[in-house]
Amino acid sequence: MTVHSKQQVKLTDSFWCRYQSLVREKVIPYQWQALNDQIEGAAPSHAIKNFRIAAGEEEGEFHGFVFQDSDVAKWIEAVAYSLETERDLELERTCDEVIDLIGRAQQPDGYLNTYYTVKEPGKRWTNLRDNHELYVGGHFIEAAVAYYEVTGKKKLLNIMCQFVDYVDTIFGDGEDQIRGYDGHQEIELALIKLYRVTEEVRYLKLAQFFIDIRGEQPHFFNLEAEKRGDKPHRWFHDSYSYSQSHLPVREQEVASGHAVRAVYMFTAMADLANELDDESLKKTCQRLWNNVTQKQMYLTAGIGSAEFGEAFSFDYDLPNDLSYTETCASIGLVFWAQKMLALEANGVYGDVIERAIYNGTISGIQLDGTKFFYVNPLEVWPKQAYHRHDYKHVKAERQPWFGCACCPPNIARLIASIGSYVYSVRDHIGFVHLYIASATAFTLGDTRVEVAQTSNFPWSGDIQFTVNPERSVEGTLAFRIPGWARSFSLMVNGEEAHTQVSKGYAYVTRTWNQGDEIHLDIPMEIERMVAHPNAKANAGKIALQRGPVVYCLEQVDNGENLASLEINGDSLIEERFDEELLNGVMVLSGKAKRTEVTSDVGQALYMRSEDVITNETTFTAIPYYAWANRGEGEMTVWVRSNM
Amino acid sequence: MTVHSKQQVKLTDSFWCRYQSLVREKVIPYQWQALNDQIEGAAPSHAIKNFRIAAGEEEGEFHGFVFQDSDVAKWIEAVAYSLETERDLELERTCDEVIDLIGRAQQPDGYLNTYYTVKEPGKRWTNLRDNHELYVGGHFIEAAVAYYEVTGKKKLLNIMCQFVDYVDTIFGDGEDQIRGYDGHQEIELALIKLYRVTEEVRYLKLAQFFIDIRGEQPHFFNLEAEKRGDKPHRWFHDSYSYSQSHLPVREQEVASGHAVRAVYMFTAMADLANELDDESLKKTCQRLWNNVTQKQMYLTAGIGSAEFGEAFSFDYDLPNDLSYTETCASIGLVFWAQKMLALEANGVYGDVIERAIYNGTISGIQLDGTKFFYVNPLEVWPKQAYHRHDYKHVKAERQPWFGCACCPPNIARLIASIGSYVYSVRDHIGFVHLYIASATAFTLGDTRVEVAQTSNFPWSGDIQFTVNPERSVEGTLAFRIPGWARSFSLMVNGEEAHTQVSKGYAYVTRTWNQGDEIHLDIPMEIERMVAHPNAKANAGKIALQRGPVVYCLEQVDNGENLASLEINGDSLIEERFDEELLNGVMVLSGKAKRTEVTSDVGQALYMRSEDVITNETTFTAIPYYAWANRGEGEMTVWVRSNM
Structure with a gap:
């Protein structure tokens, strides 16, 4: 097992710092107002109010989607990443207060979900297929991990450990337990994150459980529906591929169904494959990766070519105008690519991350940070969007907020955490995956090596690095040579460096001294x-x-x-x-x-x-x-x- | 007012005689079986059974669409045209029996509609917007007129006159009358046909009434819905353009809404404009004709580029794969073109008829006459039709029968009556609109002129005519020079004829003698x-x-x-x-x-x-x-x- 250790990264990149300021100054405050129903003209979110009602501090009914809580979670996660790049005491206090509120809304047994607490008490875990209970939990886990890692504050982490400890009693192979999983994958990838910060193996095992039993026959969603008294065949779109539960995950040959669910699941699978050294899961991930990136991905790294089911369709079916290509799906593709990269140092993963972060993800946010695309087509004829029902999902202009507001907070958390994709250390090699101006420190062996990157990416492939090991050290740095590069040159201190190129990375092994200057030139044609x-x-x-x-x-x-x-x-x-x-x-x-x-x-x-x-x-x-x-x-x- | 007198035409054309045999030998018997629920594996039509139940001769419930009766009407109409080309006593007897049944299902006051008679007695005329009562009546009127013209039998004609006399008491400007119209236009064009054979001016006036009040404010469908206790805004697709009632017809600038409804209405409008010498209606027809044929028509003469609402979308929006291009819509376009041609001798109308009959109409029927397309796209990728919800209306293979079986009987009646589009007489000029081998007789002045056409159309533009006037006569024959022609030559008795070409017709004026041979050569490139x-x-x-x-x-x-x-x-x-x-x-x-x-x-x-x-x-x-x-x-x- 090789895991990339978490790199501390300080961004200095003019392209990304502008986006991060936007998230800090526009998106996070705007979204906070939205969560609190303070945006004039926009449909009220009711998300914070739902928590107050669940906490017994306000009267009222639950409003919003069953997964409305998750907007709060994604906001906290984006805040956490943002605080990492720039502390903001007032924002942190607001966030602490929300976390306190969440704590008060949590039930004595650890359960957390305002929909079921307020609207359908007593009906918990009766409709995993549709109602996103574990999905919402997963987003709070991600938020808790991020907030803990940045602030060191454990309150939300404890809330979520309590939640997961409770979930762990409910789900499992035991006689009184539910042998089931959520219709919308998310908790799986979150549980692995939680395992990493807590080192609690039960959390990893629970993620493994959810992945391993998915798609089993008799089908959990059938059994669950029968228990509710519903007809199983009434299931959404009549196909279990919508939630990637039509087959056990290891038997899935091509990516299908709801694209966001798919890539969230593939992210968890790749991470698990790595943690558990699970060869069959690894092969499955690679097969699905090849299918998505070689048959079902747009040039912009958009995925999901069909509006119906917000889904993958079939190989090479990539209409530019009818596509769904949800912002969230491209973001999920970035998550997955990062986990694939942890499985194997191969430039194809970095290529997709780069393709996504400079194209199909940030296309989702207006340059001024106030409006958002959910759908990112590659061709738009506005009249079609206005006059044709089959193009009704296509918008010719970004919208202020969405009833189903998954994309805006998702793009915010990606931008705020973009630094985490730039570097990693693996097998004592310091990897540079992306050319985003920033500073980091690799630990090569037991030597701390500071690296400062300057570049004018994505406009120039002329990149400079200054290497500052605490003492001279023999070691390897690896630089991703993008798939779009026709050539590159790599100089160290003005002299051509000896590089070994393998699977999209140029490896430079030498004794690194204080103040070494690396000049990597990748001509952009x-x-x-x-x-x-x-x-x-x-x-x-x-x-x-x-x-x-x-x-x-x-x-x-x-x-x-x-x-x-x-x-x-x-x-x-x-x-x-x-x-x-x-x-x-x-x-x-x-x-x-x-x-x-x-x-x-x-x-x-x-x-x-x-x-x-x-x-x-x-x-x-x-x-x-x-x-x-x-x-x-x-x-x-x-x-x-x-x- | 210039009206084309009905031409007796005897087809000898190898292309069309094959299709007519198919209709006679395959389609009509097959559809008869279908109407009688005798097709294994196909959803039962229940259409004949509905009539038996309405006649009180059988127990049971009404089944099928509200317009299920119209399938019987279209079948009778196709039978009539087919009997014209070849008498078939057994078929005629079957048809007579159905007509007797229809007579027994008619209510004492003249009302005829099995849906309301069997399923919702007492609710007549409460939902004109959706329930096709007048539409169904219109198809029976067309059938009655055709059957009378071919067989001379008046029974169905009398039934339908009784029906229309009753309708005429229900609809009108009177205080106790309904100032309204049908959601699906059809009766308007049928009433004009009925007026022609009966010379009853009330029928013409009723057609005029329906056309003139359509789209008035306050909107009839709103008033009607309120009377039912429905919310008007719950109307189908939330738009009155669906049924071309969003505006008074004379104010409609572009063709919009359900394509079949549109062209059926335009057919009636053009026919009325001609009968009544109504200049504003004539201008409207020409404006809408230009819009359809210059902005919204496929190369195959398919119309209706959107599946949603089976409708026109907007100018130049002509996707080849997503199109609806219903067989019935192209057939309706032929009806309309014929009425436009009666308004004005202009080759563009014949061009569209030709484009439709050799392309987007007969594409709807399998070459063996047993299967049918409802939707006629210009591009098909079968995988899309199977895997994409937005292409679910597209079929890669013709289907045996449809739940909503409007297209198969419609194509049958077009094919069976194709001879009626070939010739006409106008202002004492004998017009040849189509090059379909056949024999007819023009009455020029008071002289009967027999004309025999031979051709190998649509494969060759080499066409021969033999002219046999009962006595030598000075007169004009006009031959359509198709829009696709780069050149033509017209010889009479081996010598180049003096022709005057105007608006797509070559006029030849001379003294015609027995046995004159015309050779029209239009090179097909x-x-x-x-x-x-x-x-x-x-x-x-x-x-x-x-x-x-x-x-x-x-x-x-x-x-x-x-x-x-x-x-x-x-x-x-x-x-x-x-x-x-x-x-x-x-x-x-x-x-x-x-x-x-x-x-x-x-x-x-x-x-x-x-x-x-x-x-x-x-x-x-x-x-x-x-x-x-x-x-x-x-x-x-x-x-x-x-x-």
Whole structure:
């Protein structure tokens, strides 16, 4: 078993520090107001009120989704990560008060869930399939672990240990226990985190139990439904693949069902495989990873190509406009990739993390931090979103808040914790996975080695490191060479370093001395990307990518009807950094052709091919993550090209 | 007012006679069995049984849709047209017996509807919005008119006159009358037909009443719902455009809502505009015609691009795979076009009729006459139809029968009556609208002129006519020059004729003598068609059309992944008539390129454009109407092309 030890990381990166300030200054306060029903015009969340009612401190009814509590948990988790980057005593006091409230809402036996406490007392654990009890618990566990790790305060951790100790009596193989699991996976990955900070093996075993029995026959959700007096076949969408319980997890060949549930489960599976050195689980994770990233993932690291069930559909079915590609799903993919990376030092995992964090995750948040996308399509024709029922999930502009508000707090916690993805130590090797300017300290053997990274990522692949071991030390540092790199050079103190490249990492083994300077240069070229021909939606089209950043064309830059544009296959594409635009972005531009009708065709809808002409024009592309920040209009990532 | 007199037409056309035999020998008997619940494995129709129960001759409950009766009506109508082409005494006796049954199910006051008679007696006319009472009546009127015209038998006509006389007392401006209309337009067009055979002006006025008050405020469906105690806003899809009652018809700028309802209404409007010389209605019809055919119609003459509401969506929104393009909607478009043609001798109407009858209507029926498409997409990836909820309306294979069985009898009646679209006389000019081999007789002035047409349409534009006036007569014949024609030549008795071409018709005025031979040659070239650039779904793509026939590529001829094919923009496309294939079709073939990945990319989903290559290959295209007759597979009408 090799586990990456938790790295303390101090971010200095201009790209990510801006996002983290946004989370601190805009998102967390905004979400706090939302949880307290103080946002005018938005549907009230009722989340804090539910806790007050559950604590017996206020009269009223429960309101919101069955998983409404989890919004509070995700907020605490985001606060914790944010406090790590910048202490804020007032915020911490607010958070402590919420934690006190949670404590008062907890039941004497450790149970915690305001829906069942307030609305359906006595009905606990009767509908695991639909009602998210363990899911909500999982989010509070994650919050508790994060808050403890940052502040050292144990109150929430104790609350959640008490909760889990209680859950552990309810679930299990015993005669009076429930041999079951939650419809929405989440507690599994959280229990492993809890095990890590508490070292309580029962928590790990409970996670293992939930994973191992999932998908067993006779099916738990059938048995549970019968006990309730429901017809099992009335189950949501009539398919257990929705919750990845159609088969035991080790028998699942492809990713299917609700994408967020899937990647949360895969995260737990990879983490368990690592903790338990479980070869069959490891193989399953790798098979599912390959399926997702080679058959079911968008160029932006979006996953979930179907709105119905917010789900994976089938291999190579990647419609750009109908996709669901939920912000949360890409975030979950990042969680999973990190655990896969812990299983195996392979650059493909870092590639996906990078693809996700610079594209399909942060596309979910407005540049000013006040609005959010739940759905992140790669092509939008606003009229379709407004007029077609089959596109009703697609929004052409970010929304202030959602009834089901999972994505905003989720993107907040990802951004606030982005530092945790940059480095790791494994087998005494210090790994650099991401090029985010920051400082950390590796412990190589018994020597502490401070590393400071500076870069202008994602706009430049020119990265500097200063290495400061407490004393000169022989050791290995490994640098991820991204999948998009055509070449790289790595100099130490001005001289080309001897590197060994293996599975996407360049390993440099030498004696490291105080003040060593590493210069890693990974030229970022503008790439015309194509999709595998089986991905029909992208046939005849290219997408522009520069470094990890995927580009898109917007109507505001390119006029109406982006489909009428064709990018010239061989002409030069130019880049220009525009500091004023969209908080500073590299802009791409080049030559294109626009199809137009000749004037003598009149109003004809169909004509002979000789009746259309193409006129020379230019195109402008901006980073995908920054789309829809300048009003509403068409957008497309994939553009026709005469390759 | 100019009305086309009803032409007696005797078909000799090999293409259409085959279809008519199919209707006679397969469809009509099959549908009769279906109406009588004798098809094993198919959901019982219960339609005939409902009539027996309503007639008090059998015990039982009503089953089926509220409009189940209309299946019987459409069957009778198809039988009538079929008897016109070939008398069949046994079939006629069966039909007479059904008509007797209908008579016995009619209520003493003239009311006829088994749903309300059996299931909700006393609730007549309480939910016009949803329950199709007048719609069903309209179909029986159409059946009655057709059966009377063919057989001279008046029984059903009398039943329906009695029905309409009763309806005329219920609906109107009077104090005790309902100032309302049906949610599904149909009776309007039927009443005009009934007026023509009976010359009863009240019937025409009733049609006019229904059309004129539609969309008035306060809205009839609101008032009606309130009377029922329903909340008006609970109305289907929350929009009155679904039934084209969101605005008075003359204020409707674009076609919207349920496509079949729309074109049935437009048919009545055009017919009324003609009968009443109503200029504002005429202008409305022309505006809506232009909108449909220039902005909302597929190349196959399919209409209705959205499944939700089986509806028009918005201008240029023409997705090939998600479309609804119901068989019935294209059939309704033919009805409408014929009435537009009666308003104005303009080739565009005949062009649409031709486009519909050789493409998007007959695509609805299997070549062997036993299975049917309700939805006629222009692109199918069977996996999407099976795995994506948003494509659940799409079928990759025709189905034996439908719960809502509107399309099979509708296509039967269109095919059986196809002769009625070929000729007309207007202002003493004999018009030839379609090139379907047949014989007819024009009355020009007071001279009967027999015309015999022979052709091998739709495979050849080489058409012969023999003209036999009872005596030599000075007169004009007009021949439609199709929109797809690049040129034509018209010879009379071996000499180039003097023609005047106006609005898509070539007029030949001369003295016609016994045995005059006309040779009209309209060369059919293989056309690479493109769509207006605003129709985004077809950007960068061509469709092949030869004469009126639109082509498609099928997987069975071209292998998997049709999206990976690109047709060479300039290379020759060859044609070959294959007598053995699909009952004999012209097959097109030519050069194409297929995109493939280079071997060193492995399993990558995304790659640089240089990592894909194109290999030379060939493609084979077959007529669209004949797709899905050789098992299941991909199909596409629009194919990428380097134009």
